Amino acid sequence: MPHQPTLTRGLVASLFGSACLLAAPVLAQTQIETLEARIAALEAEQAVAPSQTGFAFNTVDSLGDFDQIGQRHGLGRLSFGIADTTTLTIYGFIRAEAFYDFDFAQGDLSRAGRVGDPTFEVDDSEFDTSVRVSRFGIRSNTDTSFGSVATQLEFDLFGSGGDQSQSPNLRLRHANLRVTSGNSEVLLGQFWTNFMPLVHYPTTADFNGPVGITFARVPQARYTYRNNGLELSASLEESAGGDNSSDPVFTAAAFYGTDLFSVRAAVLTGTFEQGGDEFDTNGITLSGSVNPWEGGSVGLTLTAGEGLGNLLIGGGARQVGGAENESESLTFEFRQDISDALSAGIAYGLEDYDLATTGGLPGGFDRLESVHVNAFYSPIDALTYGVEYIHIESEGPLDSAEADRIGVSATLRF
Incomplete structure (x- = not known):
């Protein structure tokens, strides 16, 4: 089961105590003892509730939106009340x-589509750095008589234009409104596609992760029903990848999870336009994970369909020569928590296309494979160091090529 770190007593006491000193400069000894007892009780529950006079770090991501490191180590966040019924989270x-x-x-x-392309070939090795994965967001949650109303606005630094290395531009990731009442929830705006098995996404330091799995954020209208570990959802979405389409894409998904295992199935159907012609896109994704022993997890995702290249990490062509490009893909992951602060894992991905995609290799590619081997160390809850080795292979009708990458990262969450 993924590692969820707990807040240390010292950190919580410091933050909570500072907030209370702002609200009341002088506290009697008995009041201090009462506060310490309350803090101990809150730590036992592994949660700290936000108040209007103070603030607290919360490791729970209620929207289910997390980056790869965040899956393993939790996302820190700063929450405070701005009204009797509204909480704002940065x-x-x-x-x-x-x-x-x-x-x-x-x-x-990692860009599998570049492997084999002479434009990106290096003689020996090439060093590069980046801060573009860094991101920030704002969420709000308001309690009403019929349920909760939540909003999300999130950006990273992958915007186009500008100096990509030293002065990257902002890019919108998420902008949505979510209304929850009882077991039902309605989401309007841009969010992860419902076709993507986000809960089973492999853990990598690399932004993309292994090939073989779907990955996209799209404008959509989604309805979700949840009850006792079961989640049913359906959405109308804009086609990802910038393709024109006069019709929305329809998706539906079912998820069921327990402490031991979880499974998910999703389907997608719609159309897209390229070169003035209209094509069909259809797909199915089956994914699951199991926790066979303490700290260990095994996950598998299978995806098949036609016209899905815009959603897959490898980015194969959706159509070739006027015919929809069919594909089969998979990802596999094994992870193990070695201690509360250290975890390691391996993820494998495969994408196999019926028709070769022009680019990359001379003659194009029709098969991609990748392996990510990594380890993460968190000396404190908010800070994570990562090291990762990536190997990618690209194959086509005329040629094949491979590439390797070694990367290190440091992530400080707020």
């Missing part, structure tokens, strides 16, 4: 990364 992280690329330069993240 969250995010700063990440500094350094890479050595061998054979082919990939940039800020």
Whole structure:
């Protein structure tokens, strides 16, 4: 089961005590003892509730939106009340990364489509750094008579234009409104596609992660029903990847989870336009994970369909020569928590296309494979160091190529 760190008594006591001193400069000894007892009780519950006069760090991400490191180590966030029924949360992280690329330069993240492309070939190795994965966001949550109303606005530094290395531009990641009443929830705005098995996404320091899994944020309208570990959802979404379409894409998904295992199935159907012609896109994703022993987890995701290249990490062509490109893909992951602060894992990915995608290799590629081997160390809850080795192979009708990357990162969450 993924590691969820707890707040240390010293950190909570310091933060809570500082907030209370702002509200009341002088506290009697008996009041201090009462506060200490209350803090101990809150620590036992592994949660700190926000108040209007103070603030608290919360490791629970109620929207289910987390980065790869955040899956393992939790996202720190600063919450405070701005009204009797409204809480505002500021969250995010700063990440500094350094890479050595061998054979082919990939940039800020692993790009399987570049492997084999002479434009990105390097003689020996190439060193690069990045802070573009860093992000920040603001959330609000308001309690009403019929349920809760939540908003999210989140950005990272992957915007186009500008100096990509030293002065990157902001890019919108999420902008949505979520209304929850009882077991039902309605989401309007931009968020992860419902077709993507976010809960089973492999843990990597690399922004992309292994090939073989879907990854996209799209404008959408989604309905979700939850009850006793069961989650059913359906959405109408804009086609990802900038393709024109006069119709929305429809998705539906079912999830069930316990402490021991979880499974998810999702389907997608719709159309897209390229070169003035309309094509079909259809797909199915089956994913699951199991925790066979303490601290260990095994996950598997299978995806198949046509016209799915815009959603897959490898980015294969959706259509080739006027025909929809069919694909089959998978990802596999094994992780183990070695201690409360240290974890390690390996993730494998595969994408296999019926038709070769022009680019990358001479003659194009129709098969991609990748392996991510990594370890994360968190000396404190908010700080995580990562080290990762990545190997990518690209195959096509005429040629094949491979590339390696070694990267290190430091992530400080707030």
